[in-house]
Amino acid sequence: MSEPFLIGDAMTGGYGTGADILHECTVSVDKGEVAVIVGPNGAGKSTAMKAVFGMLNLREGSVTLDGEDITALTPQARVAKGMAFVPQTNNIFTTMTVEENLEMGAFLRRDDIHATIDQIYDLFPILRDKRRQAAGELSGGQRQQVAFGRALMTQPTVLMLDEPTAGVSPIVMDELFDRIIEVARAGVTILMVEQNARQALEIADKGYVLVQGRNGYSGSGKDLLANPDVRKSFLGG
Amino acid sequence: MDFLNAFVALANYVLVPGIAYGAQLALGALGVTLIYGILRFSNFAHGDTMAFGAMVTILFTWWFQSMGINFGVLPTALLALPFGIAATSALLLGTDRLIYRFYRKQKAAPVILVIASMGVMFVMNGLVRFIIGPDNQRFADGERFIMRARDFKEMTGLSEGLAFKTSQGITIVTAVAVVAALFWFLNRTRTGKSMRAFSDNEDLALLSGINPERVVMVTWLIVAALATIAGTLYGLDKSFKPFTYFQLLLPIFASAIVGGLGSPLGAIVGGFVIAFSEVTVTYAFKKVVGYLGPEGWEPDTLVQLLSTDYKFAVSFAILIIVLLFRPTGLFAGKSV
Numbered sequence: 001m002s003e004p005f006l007i008g009d010a011m012t013g014g015y016g017t018g019a020d021i022l023h024e025c026t027v028s029v030d031k032g033e034v035a036v037i038v039g040p041n042g043a044g045k046s047t048a049m050k051a052v053f054g055m056l057n058l059r060e061g062s063v064t065l066d067g068e069d070i071t072a073l074t075p076q077a078r079v080a081k082g083m084a085f086v087p088q089t090n091n092i093f094t095t096m097t098v099e100e101n102l103e104m105g106a107f108l109r110r111d112d113i114h115a116t117i118d119q120i121y122d123l124f125p126i127l128r129d130k131r132r133q134a135a136g137e138l139s140g141g142q143r144q145q146v147a148f149g150r151a152l153m154t155q156p157t158v159l160m161l162d163e164p165t166a167g168v169s170p171i172v173m174d175e176l177f178d179r180i181i182e183v184a185r186a187g188v189t190i191l192m193v194e195q196n197a198r199q200a201l202e203i204a205d206k207g208y209v210l211v212q213g214r215n216g217y218s219g220s221g222k223d224l225l226a227n228p229d230v231r232k233s234f235l236g237g
Numbered sequence: 238m239d240f241l242n243a244f245v246a247l248a249n250y251v252l253v254p255g256i257a258y259g260a261q262l263a264l265g266a267l268g269v270t271l272i273y274g275i276l277r278f279s280n281f282a283h284g285d286t287m288a289f290g291a292m293v294t295i296l297f298t299w300w301f302q303s304m305g306i307n308f309g310v311l312p313t314a315l316l317a318l319p320f321g322i323a324a325t326s327a328l329l330l331g332t333d334r335l336i337y338r339f340y341r342k343q344k345a346a347p348v349i350l351v352i353a354s355m356g357v358m359f360v361m362n363g364l365v366r367f368i369i370g371p372d373n374q375r376f377a378d379g380e381r382f383i384m385r386a387r388d389f390k391e392m393t394g395l396s397e398g399l400a401f402k403t404s405q406g407i408t409i410v411t412a413v414a415v416v417a418a419l420f421w422f423l424n425r426t427r428t429g430k431s432m433r434a435f436s437d438n439e440d441l442a443l444l445s446g447i448n449p450e451r452v453v454m455v456t457w458l459i460v461a462a463l464a465t466i467a468g469t470l471y472g473l474d475k476s477f478k479p480f481t482y483f484q485l486l487l488p489i490f491a492s493a494i495v496g497g498l499g500s501p502l503g504a505i506v507g508g509f510v511i512a513f514s515e516v517t518v519t520y521a522f523k524k525v526v527g528y529l530g531p532e533g534w535e536p537d538t539l540v541q542l543l544s545t546d547y548k549f550a551v552s553f554a555i556l557i558i559v560l561l562f563r564p565t566g567l568f569a570g571k572s573v
Contacts, residue, residue: 079446087444093437096430104434107427108446150445 003067004028005189006158008052011061020059021047022213027191029206031157034180034190036221038197038234039210045193046088046162048210052191053085053160054078065158080108084156088163088193091147094136098127101135101146105153113153120149123179141172148176152183159183161192177203198235201225209234243528245397249386255516256509257405257474260412263508264467265485266492267419267501268460274436274499275456276337278350283464283489285361288482289328290465291472292369294321295376302378310380311407314469321469326461332357333457341453358483365479374477379403397524404474415466416505419459423501428455436499484549488515491552495559497566506567511552519545 007028014021021044029035037045050056052063054075062071065081073081093101102120106113121128124145130138135146144164151159164180165173173196181203184190194200201207204221209230217230224230265287272280280286297317307313336357340350383406386398423429428451435442435452443449468482475481492511496503521539530536543550559566 076443076446079444085444087441090438091441093434093441095437096433100430100434103427103430104442104445104447107431107434150441154446 003064005031005066006052006191007062007064008048009062009064011048011051011058011063013051013056013058013060014047015056020213022051024061025051025210025213025215026061027052027208029158029189029191031189032184032187033205034184034192034203035206035208036197036200036204037191037193037208037210038195038200039208039216040234042212043210044213045210047213048208049085049160049162049191049193053083079154079156082154082157083160084151084154084158085160086147086151086162086164088166092135092143092150095134097132098135098138098146099131101150102153105150108154116153116155120152123152123182124149141168141176144168144172144176145179148179152188156188158189158191161190163193163195165194165196173199198225239528242395242397243525245389245393245395245399246524246528249397249399251513251516251520253399253401253405255513257402257408258516259509259512260408261467261471261474261508262485262488262492262512263505264412264415264463264470265489266496266504266508267416268463268467269489269493270496270499270501270504271456271460271463273493275432275452276341276350278347278354279490279498280460281351281354281486282332282358282361283460284482284484284486285358285365285479286325286329286461286464287468287471287485288365288477288479289361289468290321290325290461291468291477291482292321292365292479293324294318294465294469295369295374295472295477297321298376298378308379310403312377312379312403312473314376314473315407318465318469321465322462325465326458328361329457329461330454333453362479362483369479371479374472376477377404377473402474404470408470408474411466411470415463419463419501422459432456487549487556488512488552491556494556495566497568500566500568503566503568510567511555514555515548515551518542518551519548 009026010024011022011026012020012024025044025048027035027037027048037048039045047056051058054073058071062069064070065083070078070081075085093104096104099117102117103113106116126142127145127149130142135143138146148164165176168176177199180190192200201221201224207219207221207224208215209217209224217224217227265283269280269283272278294314294317297320298314301313301317306316308316336353337350340353380403382400383403384399384401386400389399390396423433431442431447432452432455434445435447435449471485488511492507493504494507495510496505496507519541521541523536523538523540526540527535
């Protein structure tokens with residue numbers, strides 16, 4: 001089997017000059033697949049994701065995208081390389097309209113973005129109705145869709161989601177997971193961090209359970225769900 | 238009872254000067270609010286930036302006048318304005334490169350940037366006085382009035398006159414044009430939207446690939462234009478004296494905060510709120526009351542709430558009331 005599309009290999013590091021949060025943590029995902037990072041609070045799930053996106057200094061380890069070493073690139077440069085990141089909070093421009101949010105997502109693109117905007121509206125029909133409304137006036141689930149859409153505007157090859165379903169109702173959560181699968185089917189590689197471990201692992205091709213900044217368990221989503229240790233420790237039996 | 242004369246007197250002394258002064262404050266406050274929104278600090282050097290822009294414009298005006306160039310019935314200063322804007326842009330970009338960028342790279346707290354801007358204020362203040370001197374300068378030329386009080390009386394047969402100065406007319410027309418252009422820029426252009434995005438959520442703007450240094454540069458250029466225009470219009474309407482511009486800082490900040498810091502629409506509304514409060518509170522209503530009251534009821538006093546010497550107390554009082562009861566301002570900007 002060929003090398004995975006995106007690899008964060010043996011990443012060790014923390015924020016600024018502070019203590020290390022990650023210890024030789026490795027995550028990888030194949031093209032068009034969904035990888036999910038789960039684990040208890042404070043395990044460094046979001047930190048691992050940010051490390052892959054270049055938002056903290058790695059002391060050791062490397063990040064490789066499509067065979068190219070991108071460890072030294074800034075997050076902005078990684079956006080230009082086709083990576084997109086949806087932060088957990090503050091992930092929309094609240095004072096701007098839905099459509100302006102999407103336009104800003106495509107800021108680096110110089111070509112016609114209308115077709116992409118239409119695709120986003122097809123993916124999230126509610127956004128088409130609310131296109132002229134300030135994004136800050138939308139509900140939690142709709143905001144998440146705007147954030148999702150903004151990130152997709154660059155037509156990324158890798159989409160990274162930091163707890164996309166935090167604070168939304170179960171119905172909206174199912175809906176969002178469906179959309180995530182839809183995006184992955186279109187060939188976008190997805191790496192995400194999730195609190196709702198069970199549901200996330202159900203849709204995951206690959207799962208990582210982090211424990212105190214280290215790889216605890218890893219395997220396919222199904223394997224992890226079937227693993228008695230993982231079930232006992234992280235999925236509530 | 239004479240409503241018409243009362244209204245004309247009120248228009249002459251309160252309405253027209255209030256609109257002109259409000260437009261000047263609004264242009265000044267727009268500059269302050271843009272800096273606050275993008276660079277995230279209160280720029281205390283703004284009043285002196287206005288003075289610098291107006292000074293360069295005046296120097297070019299004098300030069301043009303000496304060469305016999307004029308703008309017909311309009312003030313020559315309007316021709317000199319682009320040169321003033323260019324010089325102020327250079328000054329602001331230079332200041333940013335020398336001072337503010339250093340603190341930005343360090344991710345300094347806003348209060349440090351505020352103090353740095355006070356230092357810049359003193360330097361600019363000194364620079365302006367050094368070049369043009371601390372005295373009053375006159376540079377207005379062209380036709381002084383669009384309508385004289387006497388002509389108005391003859392036209393209408395009223396006993397009260399309504400004067401409309403050219404400088405007031407230019408102030409209002411220019412302010413409307415500048416504000417329209419600014420809003421078009423912020424809401425319709427890619428660069429303008431990227432400025433709003435940066436002001437709204439800096440981290441997400443970076444994630445979207447918006448270049449912060451470019452946003453900052455464009456902001457300084459717009460602020461240079463706004464400050465020069467506001468300073469020149471104020472100088473044409475009243476007179477140019479460096480110290481007055483330093484004093485303008487209070488009503489300008491009051492306008493920006495009353496409207497809601499970071500909100501351009503708020504800055505405009507705030508400018509007019511402050512201007513009309515100041516003019517109304519310091520106006521002697523004796524004449525108006527005389528027209529409106531029954532025969533012989535004319536008061537002996539001036540019916541003036543506050544002497545004009547205390548006009549700054551008005552903006553100060555409004556500022557404090559707003560900060561106490563609605564710290565984010567009328568248009569819900571950022572809390573101070």
